[in-house]
Amino acid sequence: MEPIIKESNSSTSQTSQSQIKNDRREHTADFFSNCLHFYESSWMYDCTIRVGALQGSQPFKCHKLILSAASGIFYTMFNSQFKEAQLGPDDAILIEDALPEIFNAAMRFVYGRKADFGDEITAARLYQFAHKWQIQSLLEATDLFLREPLPENVAFVYDVFKLLRNEEGLKRCMKVIKMKTPYVIKSPYWENVSLETVMDVLGSNTLSISNECSLLEALVLWGMSRVKTQGGPLSGEEVRKAIDEPLKWIRFLTMDQEKFTSFCLKCSSLEILTAKESMQIFMSLSTKNDTLLPEKFSHNRDWRFSLDMATWVPLPTSLENDYDAPCYLEFSVSADVFFVGFRFLDFHDSNYHFKPDASFELCSESGKICEGTTKKDFDPNLYCCLVKPHALVKDVKYKIFVHYYNLPEDSYSFQVFVSQFVTDENITVSLSQTCSMAGICSLIFWSVP
Known part of the structure; x- marks a missing residue:
């Protein structure tokens, strides 16, 4: 028996063949690229999402299957007794509390895994959209984008996360x-x-x-x-x-x-x-x-500062026994910075390590700037941190005087500086001496961005 072949309208047949060829040209081996093509071309769409306030809203032709796979909210919407499940392909589902460009970016990610978030403000808004519509993959991608x-x-980002x-x-x-x-x-x-x-x-x-x-x-x-x-x-x-x-x-x-x-x-x-x-x-x-102070105002006197923000400038030294060296450190800095404190050498005598009892003063050519003691400000890591950082002016000479108490006779803190210029990040410290009895191995600075 001969197969029955129905004749079709010539122009309709040509149009269909052309459309098939176009679809084949767009079709690739990559699943997400194909899905993105379906979204961008509205091919075989079965729902319409209208996004934005009514006057500026914009329609998007989407696919229930893709949306349901990406979002628990859409899955429930399209597989329940909600009215949205009964709507036709061109009956609009309204999302008024989102921007059209944010929805479009979200769909480009859902369909094609295109993480073209642009900037952090857009990414934060996408994070908010993904959170509301339970799109976990987009939520994780935007959170990663907002890492730093x-x-x-x-x-803005903090406000969204809050x-x-x-x-x-x-x-x-x-x-x-x-x-x-x-x-x-x-x-x-x-x-x-x-x-x-x-x-x-x-x-x-x-x-x-x-x-x-x-x-x-x-x-x-x-x-x-x-x-x-x-x-x-x-x-x-x-x-x-x-x-x-x-x-x-x-x-x-x-x-x-x-x-x-x-x-x-x-x-x-x-x-x-x-x-x-x-x-x-x-x-x-x-x-x-x-x-x-007026009633209910803060009585906090602490500066909002942490050593995590500081720059520690080490002063490479070699140790010798010599008690004729001056008991101060004289230095200048190459930029306007705040002086936070300093770190002592690792003090020790012939038998054990110990923490020195000492007082110190920071001075300039015009006189004393501040002072402190290790008893009050001392730390197990052997550094002295000032109660309040003090602003230093570049190229001005400063001195740190250190006065030790009850220092064992056979202990030593004498140091010979390996270099007179020490550079760390954007700060260069110039030392005015070749040696000192101050026993300071690091200077701690802070610069406000």
């Missing part, structure tokens, strides 16, 4: 915030972060700031932006209401009097602090009497 956010974007309770992500972001604080509080996203994020930053014991006033100024800018966003009048009273809670974290007692006065003059038109509060703070700074 840039300082100018980290406030909202979605990503504890590991918060730790990573806080590390950046601590190391690059000036960039963070001056970034465009700082002014729009949540109150919780502001509280976390101001509540940190470790930040890279040279003066607490920079945090106070950043807090006021945040408060002004918050008032504008809420549509209220931009008055000192409204800004104060906005910042009243995080204001309690500002460490006024660590401020420089001159910078605090400058802040008061800048904000005189808004009156963020009352005249009485400003006077009480100024008197507390002048007299170092924290009982004069």
